[in-house]
Ligand code: UD1
């Protein structure tokens with residue numbers, strides 16, 4: 001069995017999230033700021049969960065109750081750290097919550113994009129000792145440096161503020177992410193001192209304690225640098241967002257999706273694409289979106305929890321939420337499909353048409369300026385421009401039913417509850433308040449007349 005496929009040892013995860021995040025200049029605690037539509041700490045927790053640990057403990061402090069309320073879940077334990085005396089002190093608060101699992105993995109709530117594969121490598125690297133996730137940086141300023149002996153073995157970590165000029169020249173840094181032997185942790189943390197430049201209890205000092213006891217110290221490395229970048233400011237948050245979106249875009253391209261510009265797509269959730277999908281610039285995907293084979297998404301469309309079936313086309317500037325677009329349907333430009341909309345095969349919904357909680361059957365068309373709400377529209381129905389389903393009487397909502405092959409003339413109001421029979425025609429301008437029988441023309445407007453000898457009013461002459 002290869003190392004990468006051997007079972008992962010049982011784990012505890014500790015997520016440090018007590019820091020304040022002053023440089024965000026925000027009332028929202030730092031770890032709740034969104035990246036790809038999800039709180040920073042929620043990324044970390046989801047990744048932690050994917051490792052199926054025996055416990056997850058979140059160390060919270062500043063704005064702690066808000067953080068807890070936002071992230072609360074039955075699988076999380078919470079440890080309050082107040083005051084915040086350093087990363088070693090933070091992990092010590094979590095110790096009472098740890099299970100006997102042999103390895104305890106320490107993650108940061110503000111390092112959102114750490115990947116599960118990297119953590120698995122780190123945990124496996126820990127083996128009979130501990131492992132530090134390290135990376136070489138062109139500019140290591142601000143980070144703890146990894147100090148090694150002549151044989152290349154890690155001896156300790158020195159923080160920037162405590163480092164000598166020679167140590168500052170080391171470009172291998174501590175990402176902060178560690179895999180530690182649970183059994184030794186309590187003892188090591190209890191022996192930390194705060195006799196250093198920052199007067200803090202440094203978690204990193206456990207490395208020297210391990211070395212002194214002959215516990216082996218290993219290192220592992222992330223696949224990409226962005227995995228270990230932290231967020232301390234809005235600038236860093238925006239940069240990390242672009243790194244992540246770039247990564248997701250590359251993954252789509254590699255899977256065969258055509259992106260007009262990989263730098264102009266935003267995925268804030270899960271996007272699954274079939275073969276030969278094409279996505280134009282400015283598209284935003286939220287929640288769970290499925291684009292089946294040969295779907296074409298035009299520029300500046302926003303899709304949230306949507307399935308678009310094979311061959312359907314969304315023209316520019318469409319907004320879709322909680323709906324299903326049938327195969328080979330054509331939507332937009334400028335269409336809005338609200339929750340509960342289901343478009344059948346080859347349906348057309350055109351510009352400035354709003355559809356809500358309605359089924360529009362196969363081959364039916366609403367091509368211009370319409371509101372279709374709470375309606376069941378059959379197949380091959382034509383809905384004329386300016387048609388409105390009056391579904392709301394100010395208190396309650398009612399359904400409109402339009403059966404197959406009906407033709408709804410322009411500027412028609414259907415006052416629900418009302419039914420249009422199969423093959424019926426409604427004359428333009430009709431206000432339908434009673435059911436329209438199948439196969440017949442129903443018109444409600446007054447008959448057109450021309451008034452003889454009618455004279456346009458003229459302006460009264462001004463008196464002086
Ligand atoms: C820490 C590491 C440093 C590493 C760097 C990577 C230590 C002593 N130093 O430094 O080696 O290169 O991270 O970014 O560990 N936190 C708490 N409680 C505290 C202090 C911190 O929960 O009392 C949390 C913060 O919210 C943050 C994380 O721990 O998520 C790291 O804290 P931070 O102050 O950013 O550590 P650094 O000084 O950057």
Ligand code: CA
Pocket residue numbers: 230
């Ligand atoms: Ca930091």
